[in-house]
Amino acid sequence: MAGAWELMQDKQVLVGILHVDTTCMAWSLGLRNLQIPGRICPVAGMPYDMARNTICDIALREGYRYVFMMDSDVIPPNDAILRLIRHNKPIISGVYHRRSPPVGIPVMQKGGQWVTSYPANAIIEVDVVGAGCLLIRRDVLEKLPPIRPGHRWFDWKVNYNGLPGQNRPGMSEDFEFCYQCRQNGIPILVDTSVQARHIGLGQATYGRFESCDTTTIT
Numbered sequence: 566m567a568g569a570w571e572l573m574q575d576k577q578v579l580v581g582i583l584h585v586d587t588t589c590m591a592w593s594l595g596l597r598n599l600q601i602p603g604r605i606c607p608v609a610g611m612p613y614d615m616a617r618n619t620i621c622d623i624a625l626r627e628g629y630r631y632v633f634m635m636d637s638d639v640i641p642p643n644d645a646i647l648r649l650i651r652h653n654k655p656i657i658s659g660v661y662h663r664r665s666p667p668v669g670i671p672v673m674q675k676g677g678q679w680v681t682s683y684p685a686n687a688i689i690e691v692d693v694v695g696a697g698c699l700l701i702r703r704d705v706l707e708k709l710p711p712i713r714p715g716h717r718w719f720d721w722k723v724n725y726n727g728l729p730g731q732n733r734p735g736m737s738e739d740f741e742f743c744y745q746c747r748q749n750g751i752p753i754l755v756d757t758s759v760q761a762r763h764i765g766l767g768q769a770t771y772g773r774f775e776s777c778d779t780t781t782i783t
Contacts, residue, residue: 578603578646579629581620583613583696584637591764595640597761603629607637611630612747614738617719621706630702634739635672636697638664640762648759655751656705656743659698659759662771669772672763673755674740686758688769694753696739698761705751718742 580601588775596605606623608616617634624632630676633646639661642648649657660671660683660730672695673680682688696719712720 578631578632578633579624580605582607583616588637598643614719614721626758632701634696638765639697641714643696645759655702657754658694659761661761661763683757689755693740693743
């Protein structure tokens with residue numbers, strides 16, 4: 566089966582890789598085996614929101630139909646992108662679990678609470694989801710109004726907590742993106758059958774944190 570390097574010439578998906586940590590052998594093998602109908606665009610050395618906005622700019626400029634946001638500590642199943650594309654939804658994510666407190670729960674929230682249980686092999690709607698395994702259709706990027714100058718789609722607002730005029734909690738750039746999408750009538754969906762690994766010096770799986778096996782892909 567063709568992997569990342571064999572499928573790079575198709576212009577369906579731009580895979581934007583946000584480099585957030587030291588990569589390990591397991592992640593490299595995961596990328597090698599990932600089926601990508603498009604090309605890879607790694608971005609490092611920028612703030613998270615700037616990096617993601619840069620990826621989106623490139624995708625629009627070069628005519629890609631989708632952006633797949635993938636962090637350099639997340640290993641999706643090798644057919645994850647193709648499975649997510651088949652749903653033909655504006656925004657849809659796979660599932661991966663937190664490596665920071667609260668550890669081992671899915672990186673998604675509904676009603677201000679972390680989603681800790683969900684049906685298997687289903688599409689569910691949430692309020693916000695992390696952007697480590699996230700597929701975005703081109704028309705979403707075209708439709709959304711700019712948040713503020715220099716922050717077209719993604720905007721890191723964690724440090725906005727407590728500022729005058731800030732009437733909601735500050736959020737990370739991916740949660741802020743989801744918030745803006747929902748404000749513009751775009752639902753945030755998750756395919757719970759697409760289960761990604763969240764790795765580093767350790768990895769988070771459902772309900773626990775464990776040492777990372779850097780030699781195998783499951």
